[in-house]
Amino acid sequence: MMTVTVLGLESSCDDTAAAVVRGTSGKARILSSVVHGQDALHAGYGGVVPEIAARAHAEKLDLCVMRALAEAGVTLGDLDAVAVTAGPGLIGGVLAGVMCAKGICAATGLPLIGVNHLAGHALTPRLTDEVAWPYLVLLVSGGHCQFLIARGHDDFTRLGGTIDDAPGEAFDKVARLLGLPQPGGPAVESEARKGDPARFAFPRPLLDRPGCDLSFSGLKTALLRQRDLIVREKGGITRQDRADLCAGFQQAVADVLAEKSRRALAHYTALAPAAPIMAVAGGVAANGVIRAALKEACAGAGVEFLAPPLALCTDNAAMIAYAGIERHLAGAHDDMTLSARPRWPL
Ligand code: KG4
Ligand code: ZN
Numbered sequence: 001m002m003t004v005t006v007l008g009l010e011s012s013c014d015d016t017a018a019a020v021v022r023g024t025s026g027k028a029r030i031l032s033s034v035v036h037g038q039d040a041l042h043a044g045y046g047g048v049v050p051e052i053a054a055r056a057h058a059e060k061l062d063l064c065v066m067r068a069l070a071e072a073g074v075t076l077g078d079l080d081a082v083a084v085t086a087g088p089g090l091i092g093g094v095l096a097g098v099m100c101a102k103g104i105c106a107a108t109g110l111p112l113i114g115v116n117h118l119a120g121h122a123l124t125p126r127l128t129d130e131v132a133w134p135y136l137v138l139l140v141s142g143g144h145c146q147f148l149i150a151r152g153h154d155d156f157t158r159l160g161g162t163i164d165d166a167p168g169e170a171f172d173k174v175a176r177l178l179g180l181p182q183p184g185g186p187a188v189e190s191e192a193r194k195g196d197p198a199r200f201a202f203p204r205p206l207l208d209r210p211g212c213d214l215s216f217s218g219l220k221t222a223l224l225r226q227r228d229l230i231v232r233e234k235g236g237i238t239r240q241d242r243a244d245l246c247a248g249f250q251q252a253v254a255d256v257l258a259e260k261s262r263r264a265l266a267h268y269t270a271l272a273p274a275a276p277i278m279a280v281a282g283g284v285a286a287n288g289v290i291r292a293a294l295k296e297a298c299a300g301a302g303v304e305f306l307a308p309p310l311a312l313c314t315d316n317a318a319m320i321a322y323a324g325i326e327r328h329l330a331g332a333h334d335d336m337t338l339s340a341r342p343r344w345p346l
Contacts, residue, residue, distance in 0.1 A: 008321025012089025054092025083324020141282030160212025
């Protein structure tokens with residue numbers, strides 16, 4: 001099969017990223033992957049500020065592109081196409097990326113490829129490992145949570161997803177409620193290590209309902225209620241209270257994700273895939289307790305569990321460049337009418 005070299009751009013949330021990936025469908029190599037985070041810019045606001053994010057993307061995209069090309073040891077003339085996240089995401093940032101990609105394509109004549117950010121995450125297992133269709137993906141990040149069966153680069157079946165918060169968002173909100181730093185996931189996980197997950201009762205939302213849909217906002221509310229109860233009784237919360245709250249919350253998230261994974265795995269294995277695989281993507285996949293719970297669910301279903309390296313689980317442009325390779329080889333190009341889409345379900 002033909003080998004191509006694609007430049008990818010990503011700017012849909014709070015990471016400005018550019019990467020060069022070379023290869024073919026199902027077998028590719030990352031030549032460079034530059035990610036410029038914006039954590040420091042948003043630190044004082046308790047979350048990502050869209051306007052600040054968009055400005056920072058517009059400022060940094062060209063520099064990220066230059067660095068990605070230099071680190072890959074290629075020039076624009078070595079490229080076969082430019083792929084860019086065209087949504088879903090914060091519209092100002094997505095627009096900045098799409099305009100940057102259009103500029104490069106207008107100047108060079110290279111084909112332009114708009115990539116769905118979620119497809120980028122969902123295709124990552126084929127970038128890191130030789131994974132055949134169909135495989136199951138669980139996307140768990142700060143903005144997304146869904147189970148997908150990937151049947152082709154543009155063919156995804158959604159089995160279910162969150163009906164409210166994404167799990168990462170819930171971790172971030174819990175951290176805020178307990179005075180822990182952002183991003184909340186790593187902070188809550190580290191507190192939870194010192195805590196007793198059984199001390200406080202947390203619900204296991206939606207387990208009483210069939211299907212693969214999930215809900216996390218109730219867990220955050222449950223934690224808030226427990227916290228206020230302790231404050232009313234004792235006048236404040238101790239370090240141990242905080243650790244126990246974190247541990248209880250985290251265990252509830254892990255239990256729910258594992259049980260819903262068992263259901264998704266049952267749908268998936270019914271397709272009788274030759275080499276069954278469930279992959280995770282998204283920043284929450286970094287959580288050790290959640291990872292172990294998912295691994296156990298996979299083992300129970302006789303399905304291999306695949307967790308790509310963390311740098312490729314979180315937002316990056318290598319996954320966008322790789323999705324671009326798949327689309328380029330399938331002849332799925334865009335033109336200058338490509339628009340940025342805040343919402344774009346797979
Ligand atoms: O995929 P990602 O980098 O960005 C998007 O949301 O697209 O994921 C970031 C999210 C944040 O909400 C962060 O709190 C969460 O992933 N996260 C974690 C952990 N590390 C990062 N959540 C739980 N446990 C962790 N160790
Ligand atoms: Zn993402």
